[in-house]
Amino acid sequence: MPHYNPPLRDLQFVLHELIDVVGELKEIPQFAEVDADTINAVLEEGGKFAAEVVAPLNLGGDAQGCTLDKATHEVTAPEGFKAAYAKYVEGGWPALSCDPAYGGQGLPHTVNQCFYEMLNSANQAWTMYPGLSHGAYEALHAHGTDEQKALYLPKLTSGEWTGTMCLTEPHCGTDLGLLRTKAEPQADGTYKITGQKIFISAGEHDLAANIVHLVLARLPDAPAGSKGISLFIVPKFLVNADGSVGARNGIHCGALEHKMGIHGNATCQMILEDAVGTLVGQPNKGLQAMFVMMNAARLGVGNQSLGLTEVAYQNAVTYAKDRIQMRALSGPKATDKPADPIIVHPDVRKMLLTARAFAEGGRALLIHTVVQLDKALAHPDEDVRKEADDEVALLTPIIKAFITDNGWLATSHCMQVYGGHGYIHEWGMEQFVRDARINMIYEGTNTVQSLDLLGRKILGDNGKKLKAFGKKVAAFVEDEGVREDMQEFINPLADLGDKVTKLTTEIGMKAMGNADEVGAAAVDYLRVVGHLTFAYLFARMAKVALDAQKAGNTDPFYAAKLHTARFYFAKLLPETASLIRTCRAGLQPLMAMDEQLF
Numbered sequence: 226m227p228h229y230n231p232p233l234r235d236l237q238f239v240l241h242e243l244i245d246v247v248g249e250l251k252e253i254p255q256f257a258e259v260d261a262d263t264i265n266a267v268l269e270e271g272g273k274f275a276a277e278v279v280a281p282l283n284l285g286g287d288a289q290g291c292t293l294d295k296a297t298h299e300v301t302a303p304e305g306f307k308a309a310y311a312k313y314v315e316g317g318w319p320a321l322s323c324d325p326a327y328g329g330q331g332l333p334h335t336v337n338q339c340f341y342e343m344l345n346s347a348n349q350a351w352t353m354y355p356g357l358s359h360g361a362y363e364a365l366h367a368h369g370t371d372e373q374k375a376l377y378l379p380k381l382t383s384g385e386w387t388g389t390m391c392l393t394e395p396h397c398g399t400d401l402g403l404l405r406t407k408a409e410p411q412a413d414g415t416y417k418i419t420g421q422k423i424f425i426s427a428g429e430h431d432l433a434a435n436i437v438h439l440v441l442a443r444l445p446d447a448p449a450g451s452k453g454i455s456l457f458i459v460p461k462f463l464v465n466a467d468g469s470v471g472a473r474n475g476i477h478c479g480a481l482e483h484k485m486g487i488h489g490n491a492t493c494q495m496i497l498e499d500a501v502g503t504l505v506g507q508p509n510k511g512l513q514a515m516f517v518m519m520n521a522a523r524l525g526v527g528n529q530s531l532g533l534t535e536v537a538y539q540n541a542v543t544y545a546k547d548r549i550q551m552r553a554l555s556g557p558k559a560t561d562k563p564a565d566p567i568i569v570h571p572d573v574r575k576m577l578l579t580a581r582a583f584a585e586g587g588r589a590l591l592i593h594t595v596v597q598l599d600k601a602l603a604h605p606d607e608d609v610r611k612e613a614d615d616e617v618a619l620l621t622p623i624i625k626a627f628i629t630d631n632g633w634l635a636t637s638h639c640m641q642v643y644g645g646h647g648y649i650h651e652w653g654m655e656q657f658v659r660d661a662r663i664n665m666i667y668e669g670t671n672t673v674q675s676l677d678l679l680g681r682k683i684l685g686d687n688g689k690k691l692k693a694f695g696k697k698v699a700a701f702v703e704d705e706g707v708r709e710d711m712q713e714f715i716n717p718l719a720d721l722g723d724k725v726t727k728l729t730t731e732i733g734m735k736a737m738g739n740a741d742e743v744g745a746a747a748v749d750y751l752r753v754v755g756h757l758t759f760a761y762l763f764a765r766m767a768k769v770a771l772d773a774q775k776a777g778n779t780d781p782f783y784a785a786k787l788h789t790a791r792f793y794f795a796k797l798l799p800e801t802a803s804l805i806r807t808c809r810a811g812l813q814p815l816m817a818m819d820e821q822l823f
């Protein structure tokens with residue numbers, strides 16, 4: 226069975242030494258009193274909950290999966306999931322970053338995000354049940370009527386009820402403009418909703434008393450395409466005016482999907498037959514309202530892969546120190562043993578360090594971004610809110626795609642460290658690989674994220690958001706470029722910054738001639754910009770570590786941080802050279818072949 230130790234030291238390093246989260250958020254009135262001790266104490270307790278309550282259910286939950294009672298349409302989650310969820314609710318964990326007006330604890334989203342990294346390491350499948358509720362909460366908080374908020378937000382905040390997002394239909398995934406689910410207005414102001422949704426995570430389960438489905442559907446007079454989509458609340462049990470649960474609504478689980486990973490999470494086909502729903506936001510503006518949920522979910526999916534990367538790394542390190550095979554090429558190291566531990570072999574180290582660098586870089590990028598999100602949502606200064614919002618918009622597709630691609634690579638490397646044992650269920654590594662794979666697909670595939678980044682967020686606003694981020698990088702380069710001990714980090718960072726600027730202009734020019742050039746470059750381009758964010762954050766982390774050492778701090782944590790940063794710059798960042806070449810190779814090699822020849 227895999228083990229998990231919450232990475233509290235690294236979380237604290239990023240929160241307090243790299244970013245100074247308390248200083249960054251202190252101008253936001255509701256966070257003015259939040260101090261480092263409070264944040265650390267919450268995360269320490271949260272880490273215990275993840276490691277002691279949720280992690281032990283991961284391997285068994287994967288083997289057992291969920292079951293559907295076809296007669297009642299009720300779904301039962303794997304053994305132990307319901308009890309763990311009850312403890313989660315009892316501990317007040319769902320309310321961590323929710324609005325005190327609805328019973329929340331009002332802590333920054335940043336704290337919740339760090340807690341969720343640990344839950345994801347412990348058990349991604351379990352974590353999706355409460356995780357989706359956060360997105361539903363955010364969408365209703367932003368777009369619900371006062372009545373809807375009063376009815377639903379307190380129960381989502383307490384965790385008594387969970388939420389889902391019901392977008393996908395059999396014929397429509399990426400292209401939501403094709404969706405067919407219908408909503409008929411009723412005399413009492415409600416809607417009767419009919420249709421079929423597929424692949425709905427946590428669509429039905431036995432963990433909570435009610436499930437709040439956020440459903441996209443089309444009104445009778447709706448324009449075709451994505452401009453004709455509206456958003457509805459469709460609860461599993463109808464909700465009475467006093468907030469109590471009423472009759473069963475016309476939405477049920479018709480079947481469970483059989484899938485590659487996250488077996489402990491119920492992925493449901495949902496049938497809607499005259500289900501009663503209420504409209505959220507304006508008619509035909511459902512996608513805008515749903516985007517609040519989708520953006521939260523995109524950051525959440527990046528966080529899922531960060532969690533898996535961390536837990537896979539931890540287990541692979543333990544294994545590599547314990548497993549003895551062959552001698553080091555340079556001569557025996559463990560002379561008291563018949564062979565050396567495999568951690569002496571350079572390639573095993575490369576796999577371990579790759580996973581470690583992806584975990585540490587991913588954690589820094591996620592925390593950096595969610596601090597901006599906290600500012601974007603609540604900072605009193607409108608300019609600060611706007612600037613932070615732009616940065617979150619730029620970094621969200623990078624987090625979703627770069628961190629999940631890295632998570633797939635990292636878990637696969639960690640499986641390789643185990644040799645054949647990595648392929649065997651009881652060690653837990655093959656489950657991490659299977660679980661990590663879905664993160665590149667759902668919440669908008671990684672291809673779609675790259676189109677969003679390059680097409681919409683960068684070329685679509687004449688590079689304004691990218692330039693604003695580039696200014697932060699340039700300011701850091703200028704400030705630290707004079708330091709001899711920072712050259713190894715600053716020079717490649719500055720070089721990549723220049724190359725990204727040139728590459729972006731080049732693709733923009735080509736795209737004026739043929740818009741397909743964006744599609745040809747986007748995936749590789751996102752990875753290049755992903756590396757720019759990692760290089761910036763690793764250089765900053767290296768500076769903190771160097772400063773600590775200069776000040777006489779001998780904590781081995783700083784030495785390890787520097788080694789990881791050096792590994793990142795020497796062995797992972799150079800990937801950008803080939804990615805830039807493949808971006809430049811453009812459209813022709815992809816489109817020249819006639820479709821008939823495939």
Ligand SMILES: Cc1cc2nc3c(=O)[nH]c(=O)nc-3n(C[C@H](O)[C@H](O)[C@H](O)COP(=O)(O)OP(=O)(O)OC[C@H]3O[C@@H](n4cnc5c(N)ncnc54)[C@H](O)[C@@H]3O)c2cc1C
Pocket residue numbers: 390391392393396397398399400423424425426427484492663666667668669670671672673676744
């Ligand atoms: C386990 C699981 C859980 C899920 N949970 C949910 C959920 O809770 N709620 C929900 O609503 N949905 C959920 N989904 C659905 C998921 O979000 C979709 O599968 C995903 O958005 C892709 O849609 P699709 O499967 O229809 O693929 P398609 O849209 O058919 O795409 C097929 C391929 O074509 C590519 N493609 C499509 N359009 C373009 C383009 N313009 N340019 C380049 N490439 C393109 C895609 O990137 C992909 O590689 C889940 C799916 C799974 C498997």
